[in-house]
Amino acid sequence: MNVIDAKSPRPVMGLYDQPLWESVNARGMKLQRCAGCGNWLYPPGPSCPSCLSCELVWTPLSGRGRIVSWVVFHRHYLPAYPPPYNAVAVRLEEGPTMISNLEGAMPGEDSIGRAVRLVYATMPDGMILPRWALA
Ligand SMILES: [Zn+2]
Known part of the structure; x- marks a missing residue:
């Protein structure tokens, strides 16, 4: 198999990864930002590891x-x-x-x-x- 025909490895989609890859496909990568304390999350998750808030906003980098x-x-x-x-x-x-x-x-x-x-x-x-x- 030559490089041109080779498939890029696909993202391993976790529960919270879909918006990240949609933003990459739109060439405007976003990550979750905590509305409570301003902490940025990567990888994406359900809550802020810093303050435990669940108010996360997808925000452009x-x-x-x-x-x-x-x-x-x-x-x-x-x-x-x-x-x-x-x-x-x-x-x-x-x-x-x-x-x-x-x-x-x-x-x-x-x-x-x-x-x-x-x-x-x-x-x-x-x-x-x-x-x-x-x-
Ligand atoms: Zn927080």
């Missing part, structure tokens, strides 16, 4: 963050991800840490702390994924 960790894979694990490919952990400006891929460049020794911005990648099979690019 700023799209800004900083790289806190990264890795480059040199083995071929997934058909849609030929090596080398990377994964980065990004601390969102809003607080949560999100893991995705860095577009446009491989991360390296100077990547920790680098500012990144949220971008939306359209995979060969049409799936839209939230990813990061250097700001």
Whole structure:
């Protein structure tokens, strides 16, 4: 199977994930924000882990963050991800840490702390994924 025909791994949908993926498909990623204390939730859930409020509002992200960790894979694990490919952990400006891929460049020794911005990648099979690019 070549990369063009490879299917992107599908999201594993939890009970609270549907609005997140709808916002990604609309290229305006949202996360839940607590109306009680302002805490941002990721992954999505039923209540705020900080104050236990159930009043959560799907709110657009700023799209800004900083790289806190990264890795480059040199083995071929997934058909849609030929090596080398990377994964980065990004601390969102809003607080949560999100893991995705860095577009446009491989991360390296100077990547920790680098500012990144949220971008939306359209995979060969049409799936839209939230990813990061250097700001
Ligand atoms: Zn709260």
